[in-house]
Amino acid sequence: MKIAVLSFAHVHAATYLQLLRDRSDIELITADPDGAPDDPSRGKNLADALGVPYVDTYEDALARAPQAVIVTSENSRHRTLVEQAAAAGAHILCEKPLATTAADAQAMIAACEAAGVTLMTAYPVRFHPAFAALRHAVANGSIGKLLSVHGTNNSSNPALQHPWFADPALSGGGAVMDHTVHIADLMDVLLGGEQPTQVYAQANRLLATETESADVETSGLITLTYPSGVITTIDCSWSHPPTHPTWGGLTMTCIGHTGTAHFNAFPPMLRGYETNKANIRWETGTTDLDAAMLEAFLTAARTGQRAHPDGPSGLRTLKIVLAAYESLRTNQPAAPQ
Numbered sequence: 001m002k003i004a005v006l007s008f009a010h011v012h013a014a015t016y017l018q019l020l021r022d023r024s025d026i027e028l029i030t031a032d033p034d035g036a037p038d039d040p041s042r043g044k045n046l047a048d049a050l051g052v053p054y055v056d057t058y059e060d061a062l063a064r065a066p067q068a069v070i071v072t073s074e075n076s077r078h079r080t081l082v083e084q085a086a087a088a089g090a091h092i093l094c095e096k097p098l099a100t101t102a103a104d105a106q107a108m109i110a111a112c113e114a115a116g117v118t119l120m121t122a123y124p125v126r127f128h129p130a131f132a133a134l135r136h137a138v139a140n141g142s143i144g145k146l147l148s149v150h151g152t153n154n155s156s157n158p159a160l161q162h163p164w165f166a167d168p169a170l171s172g173g174g175a176v177m178d179h180t181v182h183i184a185d186l187m188d189v190l191l192g193g194e195q196p197t198q199v200y201a202q203a204n205r206l207l208a209t210e211t212e213s214a215d216v217e218t219s220g221l222i223t224l225t226y227p228s229g230v231i232t233t234i235d236c237s238w239s240h241p242p243t244h245p246t247w248g249g250l251t252m253t254c255i256g257h258t259g260t261a262h263f264n265a266f267p268p269m270l271r272g273y274e275t276n277k278a279n280i281r282w283e284t285g286t287t288d289l290d291a292a293m294l295e296a297f298l299t300a301a302r303t304g305q306r307a308h309p310d311g312p313s314g315l316r317t318l319k320i321v322l323a324a325y326e327s328l329r330t331n332q333p334a335a336p337q
Contacts (some may be wrong), residue, residue: 001026001302004066006058006081007073008032008042010095011158012122014050015290016070021052026298030054031061034073041161062088068301071095074170075177079104086115091301093120093294096181097321098314100172102337105318109311120297120307121314123185124289125250125265127296131186134254134263138190144257146190149232151183155248157207157218157238166216174216176203176324179236182250184317185309187224187232190254195316196224196232199323200333207238222324225333243279265289 003026005017020026030052035042040049047054055061062069062084069085071078071094078099085092092112098121099105112119125131138146158178159166171177188194203220219237226232240248250265274281300307319336326334 001068001298002029002064002066003027003068003070003298004029004031004061004064004085004090005070005072006031006061006085007034007071007077008046009034009074009077009162009164010072011162012095012290013072014041014046016072016294017046017050017052019291019294021050028052029061029064029066031056031058033057034077058084062090066090068093068298070297074164075172076100076104076170079108082108082119083111086111086117086119089115089117091118091120091297091307093122093297093307094314095122096185096314097172097177097318098311099318100177102315102319102322105311105315109315112311118300118305118307119311119314120300121185121309121311121317122293123182123309123313124293125182125186126189126309127287127289127292128263128265129287130263130265131189131252134252134261135190137261138254138256142256143254143259143261146228146230146254146256148230148255149187149190150253150255151186151232151251152235153179153182153248153250154235154237154239155179156240156242156244159216160242168216171216173321173325174203174205174220175218175236175238176201176220176222176328177216177321178238180220180222180234180321180324181314181317183232183234183236183252184224184320185313186252187226188309188313188316191226191228191230193313193316194226194228195336196226196320196323197335198225198333199223199320199327199336201324201327203328217328220324222320224320 203217207218
């Protein structure tokens with residue numbers, strides 16, 4: 001199968017490139033014309049470092065008729081690349097958030113439906129076996145009726161390595177845009193697509209350092225109220241310092257009438273100390289979620305089946321994020337539109 005990766009802007013791009021490069025059933029094409037020529041993490045510099053084929057433009061990549069495309073550009077550039085890939089007849093995996101505006105996300109979904117191609121949103125945590133167990137515990141009533149969920153998705157500030165994350169024109173926002181969506185997507189699964197009626201958000205830029213842009217929020221706390229009565233909180237902060245032993249983490253605690261279930265996507269299994277870095281190190285023990293997500297996408301591309309999480313899933317979670325920003329603007333609860 002021929003697959004094109006368009007843009008290396010996102011932090012996950014290099015991981016996808018390595019996973020696809022090492023598969024014998026994949027013919028890989030890459031293009032990243034938007035990066036600075038001297039940036040080792042972008043363009044031909046990264047392609048050469050990873051040993052993957054590279055062409056100079058997105059048009060060149062699509063002209064080679066890939067069956068599938070992975071879009072890992074800056075958030076605000078997703079729509080253009082998805083529409084180009086759909087017009088070329090390729091199935092598409094798009095990094096999260098799906099877009100920075102509801103109008104862009106809706107246009108992307110419409111373009112893929114018109115072209116008869118699948119659009120998948122990159123939510124790899126859905127594929128965690130421990131989340132499957134959590135979902136089962138909630139669905140079968142093991143913890144009684146679900147009352148509340150407390151979610152965290154924290155990391156180091158991605159703008160330290162990828163400055164565009166702190167540029168609102170490219171990112172659409174900071175920690176709220178970046179990290180609300182994963183927990184919101186898991187709630188989408190647990191509640192069968194139910195949308196919250198109310199979103200309330202608080203955020204600040206206190207975690208930005210002198211070397212980081214303070215143009216976007218670096219910490220946030222979102223509260224979601226669902227029609228079923230479930231209350232969910234999401235800590236979406238970039239709260240890990242650069243010296244933290246892990247880049248990030250995600251947890252969910254589900255509280256029911258009769259019990260509690262806890263999910264940790266990246267539990268530390270081994271703890272040690274790196275003398276050369278004077279730093280604690282954790283080795284996590286978990287499924288390779290990116291590989292599991294890619295496998296699901298490749299299967300959908302080969303068979304023509306609808307991929308999940310799909311474009312509408314990405315739109316629903318984006319609407320929650322946009323409601324959070326409306327709440328920040330008004331200091332009042334907002335409803336997803």
